Amino acid sequence: MRASGYYDRVSESANSEPKAPGGIGAFIANHPTAIAAVVAALVFVLLAVGAVFAGIAVGSNSSSAENGAEEVTVDSRSQPDANPAAAAIRTCSVQGLASVAAFPSLVGVVTDAATGDVLWGRSEATAASPAHIVTALTGAAALQALGPDTRISTKVIDGSTPGTIVLVGGGDPTLATTNASFYRDAPQLSDLASQAMTRYEELHPGEPITQIVLDSTLWNTSDAWDPNWPERERTGGYHSYVTALMINGDRADPTAAISPRGTNPVKSAGEAFAQAAGLPAVSFTTGAAVGTTVLAEVKSQPVSILVEQMLLSGDDSLAESLARLVSLKLGLNGSAASLTQAIPSALADAGLTDAGTITTTDGSGLSPQNQAPPKIIADFMSQGATGSGAIAATFAMLPVAGESGDLYNRFEGDAAAASGQAKAKSGWTNQEHSLGGVVSAADGTQLAFAFYSIGEGISQDARTALDNLAAGVYECGNNLSNY
Template sequence: MSPPVPPYAATPAPPPPPARPRRLRLVAVLATVLVIALAAVGLAVVRPGPVAGWLGGAASSPKASARPPEPDPPAVLAGPDANAPEPTPEGVRAALEPLVRAAALGERVHVSVADVATGQALYGNGQDTPTVPASVTKLATGVAVLAARGPAYRIPTRAVAGASPGEVVLVGGGDPTLAVDKNGFYPGAARLDNLAAQVRKALGGTAPTKVTVDSSLFSGPVYGPGWDDDIPTGGFGAAITALMTDGARRDPAEARRTAEATNHAAERVPQPDLTAGRAFAKLLGLSGDAAEVKQGKAPAASGGARSAGATPAPGTELGKVESLPVVRLVDIMISDSDNVIAEAMARQVALAKGKPGSFVGGAAATDQVLGELGLPADEISLADGSGLSRTDRISPSLLTDLITLAGNGSHPELAAIFGGLPVGGWSGTLDDRYQASVTKAGAGVVRAKTGTLSRVNAIAGLVTTADGRLLTFAVLTDQTPEGTLDATREALDRISSALARCGCR
């Protein structure tokens, strides 16, 4: 979730893009593709309640626990019915036109709706116009990193021997979830205490003398262009460095306890790489002046054989830990709207494409990957990977094309994008939405990513109609009235709820 921000500064609308080719076609069932994609990387995503039914996942094996197992919940998000009646453009227009004109949505309301099974465009209102997307940007970032790195890729954090005896260089690979120990913020994350144990074993009789941190894999500014001034202190963003622990949270245990109440906002440290290095030095038993760390670069490995008991040569790898696979990082990024993970994922796209690990490199590489996937690159212009930047632009129709592509079977690895999408009235940033009588039709049948900045509100995802037809939709607004956040969100939810409620024929 994006933070509350200072008053919105209006930005001019981009010029209209050239005509678009016919919409992409979906040729496979979304749920089936997702299961295949996850199986291909050796992972199973099992979720409670209605999500399990939508994914087609079986209940996980019970673990030893003091609590009795919960009964199986009824399936709510069923798979799409290929034989369900298809909505018509006329029917969808009749259902949505009055809702799109709601005052709470402001003057720029851009909408795209398409049928998932056929790829047919069913409704558009400024659908090809690049619009400020806020956190909906994470859908593009997720698809790009899944395509560029693959769902199974894991980000390494290494320790190597420094130039002087006993010096250990901690080399950041860009894992934002790295933990100090078992009390980290992200469950299952790689841990520095495990890395320290490897280093002590590799050093043998050589005592560690100091720690240097190498976070040079990322370059350029640590805060994004177009970010509001309070991002460094507001709790939803952080300095983006190649080495950090717990998403740069100052107190991960406290952040874990209060995550739900604070929408995952937490105080962040100003220099994440040095903070991680100090924690690592303590794990190696260093104290006092020896525990102070500096930035530097790891020496190149010599490649020579090491004699038994000899001091490791400079550049010798002393240990390595690896992050959760990218499929899980994308899942967390989308379900929790984690801005720090998003920026780390954009840099992974950059590195995979041979570009600098920076805001500029990540944006350029994401644009490149989406173009290679056949998506209209002229309808997206990014400055970051999280959507915190007010200079980001994405068209609604690119988003519905992207969602369609992620499920059409031509790129099975992209189907992992669906695992983290919040469910209306159930999970993530949609858990407290679709509660009013005018929107409750969307509860349990809308699955979407939201985006929020002041005067910017967006939502994009999937909805199942009353006839069982699966549609993809995107609604982006970037000039909403001030002080109308609740009314704007309800107006957005009414649009997807109308699709859930109707056959639209």
């Protein structure tokens, strides 16, 4: 007889002898005891599982009945309203550009100018010194509070006694002694003197002028220099004392952007006026005008032009004067201390959300006590690029990378790709270099950014490194990663 597998067929012939059954039947026949044991075990398992499920069903029904709950079915289960949107995975990194040795430390942010979304950030919500980026804030505050068409007056008032006139400063540092002044189309001191002498002689024929009162009382003359400003900023030609009466930004050379400044701008203005008026023997005193008869008046260029000049050249004297005038316009006293309230208040009026997170102790950004989180600077720039009003008007005046203002000779070499593609305000002190603006990226995305590199011994290399970082943002566009 042939051994047979489970699925072998058994063939039988009508003439053959009967054979023992094969396959499963043969296996059962040959192992009856084992088969019985297996069957018994299977029956036990099935009975146990059934009992468990019966217990669960009974418990569930009992609980539902007691709590009055409806039976939950597949159809009644809550379903999501919509599938979650796919999230973009950004892969372009500027981490290497942000980690160069030229940066002693770096804080900053890059945002989508249209949405405000943060694409890249390093301590972006922590307040730090933005350096001269503050002048952009001052410019917007001036346009908002003073108005773009406002002009600043310098006047000559008839004195309270015969032979006396009063030269009254109105806060215009651009009053010029030459047509070749650093300040474009500035009011001329010679015009003021000529008008004053003609009118005085009409009112007081034969009465010589012997005394000129110098009135610089629009704000406190003792509040002219922040103790946090290094004196070398004045002697080196970048920053003057902040007085309401001044000529040429108190420059030794009225035609030069950088020229040493003096120690008494008010006296210098008085002496220059006397020379222009042909009064060599006159004496000077200081005080406030009492009379109201105006002998002469000249006016500055509109505030909009002054803001543009300030932003393109980084003129500290103009920034400080505009900041003090904002304070006075808002009903404050024009002091340096009042700027912590005046500038943020004007920016809030201009629509800048969270303007209260900004601390401004001057108008130029020279003091390290100025504090603004990089995110609020990026928000300011975003609003400028996409909005309207004073902030947008200020943004439109910012230097263009590689083309104008204090950025005209920057964005070269590795950063050249972004030349002409960013509007920004730069800043620098001996402890910091900064850059904030908006770049129109290679993929068409507008990205707002603010970068501050801060540390002792910072070098000019940080300026180039900031340009390279901004250019990296330009290349990445909306694919910019936060890593």
